[in-house]
Amino acid sequence: MRKPHLLLYPAATIIIVCAYLLGAHRAGNEQLEQGQRQLQLMAPELQSVLERFETLPFVLAQQPDLPNALAHPNDPQAIARLNQTLQTIQQQAKVGALYLMDRNGLTLGASNWDQPLGFAGKNFSYRPYFQAALHGDAGRFYGIGTSTSEAGYFIAQPVRRNGAIDGVIAVKISLAELERNWNSSEDPIVLADRHGVIFLGNRPAWRYHSLGPLPPEALAELASTQQYTGRNVTPLARNPGPRVTQEVGRLGWQLMIFPNQLRVVRSGINWALAAALLLACGGVSYWAMHQQQRRxxxxxxxxxxxxxxxxxxxxxxxxxxxxxxxxxxxxxxxxxxxxxxxxxxxxxxxxxxxxxxxxxxxxxxxxxxxxxxxxxxxxxxxxxxxxxxxxxxxxxxxxxxxxxDETVGPVELGRAVRSSAFLLESECKRCNVVLEIDTSAAPLTVAGDTVRIEQVLINLLRNALDAVEGRPQPRVSVVLSREGTDGVARISDSGPGIPQEVAAHLFEPFFTTKPAGQGLGLGLAISSSIVQAMNGRLSAHNMDGGGAQFELRLPLIEEGAAR
The missing domain is CATH 1.10.287 (Helix Hairpins)
Structure with a gap:
């Protein structure tokens, strides 16, 4: 007969495994919920970019130079006027390219007519957006340009002459800026077409790979439209894991976030370690009781x-x-x-x-x-x-x-800067310091405690005043800006800057470069703690032109939430 305590080992293993699975499951669900909330913020931004130029081809189709060029395709003056019109509108609208095609798909004029890889003379009849516009509908398509090898989003509209469709006008829009904005996220963010082919994202290695094997008809369609010309679309080498998906656009695109599985595994390990610790305590107690039954x-x-x-x-x-x-x-x-x-x-x-x-x-x-x-x-x-x-x-x-008292709520960052500067007005006058404040950015509303934010700002401004004291033409500036989802306040001075040996210890408690009796070295440590408690970040660096700059970043809140 097996000893009772030997039976505990398989049971303990099962409990630890179950604890790991439970912890990983809970963390995975939390990551997916967070990803869903993030998608709800990102999808409208992407939709706005796609819709911004939706009416541009329709408006261009009404320009008299387009029907005139279609009616006289061999007239150099008509084509020259067309090219100049398209180039002027493209520069003003800040789009990738504008070009006019006849009924056969031949490009008569383009905004990039004077560039080596211009569209003039190219035939795009195989593109779906051309076919849709030729049938009287708005054409939309995303693909790699066969002339420039640059990817873009295409929108096309028919051009009518005497009531009949005589050509197609198209606009090409670059989504590269949107992709660069995603690089700040540590989670993979991708945009896939209706076939599941990733064509945009913050993981370059995933681009032009599919989430799974593509059926033959999908491969045939990609080949006929040359959507990803020059790219061999193959499935990803490994499964990227759970994802959150939201449909955007009019082409069945899927905006996806793949939550970082390392956090899920770490949570599962923590749960397993906690279970193991509890089991170890229980095992020690059981062993002691088994050995001391007579006592x-x-x-x-x-x-x-x-x-x-x-x-x-x-x-x-x-x-x-x-x-x-x-x-x-x-x-x-x-x-x-x-x-x-x-x-x-x-x-x-x-x-x-x-x-x-x-x-x-x-x-x-x-x-x-x-x-x-x-x-x-x-x-x-x-x-x-x-x-x-x-x-x-x-x-x-x-x-x-x-x-x-602490009151957590919406705080207008510009007002906090002006209030802090007001308290230090006499100090600036005493030191003959020029204090420049630029709060011209749109109102930046963050969530936090007004007094603590002002405490951080006053501490940074006082440090700047100390840095410029005794310097020729002392100057301190505060500039507010909006960067993505953050409100940023940059406090700069014309002082000597931060010594290299000091920079590594700048935010450590009780570290100070001031003489004895003039500071405990807690100001920046407290300020950093306050900012981190509000999910923000405080950093410092030397500027190229001399002097130091402290950067305060706090997450912005939506205008509706501030009310």
Whole structure:
């Protein structure tokens, strides 16, 4: 008879395998859901690119130079006017090419007529978009150009003369820019035609390969239309794994995301390790009980004590985590208060000026009233009101920055920059620094806490002011821009830049290059922690023309979500 504990090994193996499968399954589902959400954002953008020039061929078909060229194909002047018209419109519309074909598919004129690989004189009657337009429909097609070997999206419309179709006008659009935008994703993103042939994506090795074996009729169609001329379309060497798919366009295209399976495997391994750890604990307990059956009572007492210790340890860990979170929040608050302390002298000067003005205007108003000059007294009271409003704005801004409460919501990045610059206005004046702010980009709305974003901006601006102090013509600039799905704030200075030995430790806690007593080295570490908590990124580098530049990136939120 087998020993009982030997029977546990197969069971433990099954449990660990099941834990791995369960963890991988959950992670896979999460990756697919995330991919679906990403597709819901990407599909409208792709659809917009495809639809942007949908009406251009139809409008061009109404140009008088096109029917005139079709009526006089051997007239050099008519063809020259056609070429010039198409070239001018192509340059203004910023499309790949425009070209006119007669009923036989021969290209009479093209926007690239003066280029070595121009379309003039080429016959495209075999293309599906030409056949569709020749029958009175809008033609659409994606393929590799047989003249230029450059891929593009083709849209065609018939050109009528005296009510009859006499030719076809086509536009070629490049989708290369859209493909470059996908390169920022670590997950494979591809666009496949209705046959499953990948023709666009952020994995160049996958391009012009099919997701599976193609039937003979599909291969025959690709050959007859020369859709991927010069390319041998074969299935991918290996299965790319689970994918999320959404149909886009009017040609049955499939936009696909293949979630990174490494994250799925890593999650499954973590679940398996957790199960193995639990099983190991259970196995140790079982082994101890099996070896000490005669001391059951002592073992039970030991188990109770062990459970009590685990409970106490759990409580200690929970308390430690709570203390750590509290300490982190207090550290961020301390950073804000430290900034306020550093700005106190400048703010005192800012408040003393309106206070002195209020005192002077009040004395003058009393004198005017005594002299029976109420209009002059009213004017002085107006000046007192303006000075009071100035003091109120300064105090309100300081109170808002110093508050400890966190309110997560939509934050307009330009407003946060201007508020931060307002708090440092006196510091800039004191150091004679020119502060340039460019918030001309469209409103950039991010999700986060207004005060913490301002804390990061003030810390970066103060560092920039310190860097340019004592430099000739000190200058600090802040420029906002929209880059993809991020709102970006770049803070640049005309200082000496970041030494190479400092750059590697720039965001480490307690690392500082300032003299003793002028900083703890926590400002950039806290700022980086705040930005990461809002799913953003903070980086720094030296500029080619001299000086340092800090880059703050925060994810943008949709306009509807901001409401």
């Amino acid at each position: 059951r009572e002592e073992r039970q007492a030991f188990d109770r004590e062990l459970e009590s210790r685990i409970f106490q340890r759990t409580q200690q860990l929970s308390e430690t985590n709570r203390i750590l979170r509290t300490t982190q929040n207090e550290l961020v608050q301390a950073g804000k208060l430290a900034m306020l302390g550093q700005m106190a002298a400048g703010m005192t000067h800012e408040l003393n000026q309106p206070l002195a003005a209020i005192r002077a205007f009040a004395d003058n108003a009393r004198t005017f009233l005594e002299r029976g000059q109420p209009e002059q007294a009213a004017s002085n009271l107006g000046h007192i009101g303006d000075a009071s409003a100035r003091m109120g704005a300064i105090i309100s801004q300081l109170k808002g920055f110093a508050r400890k």
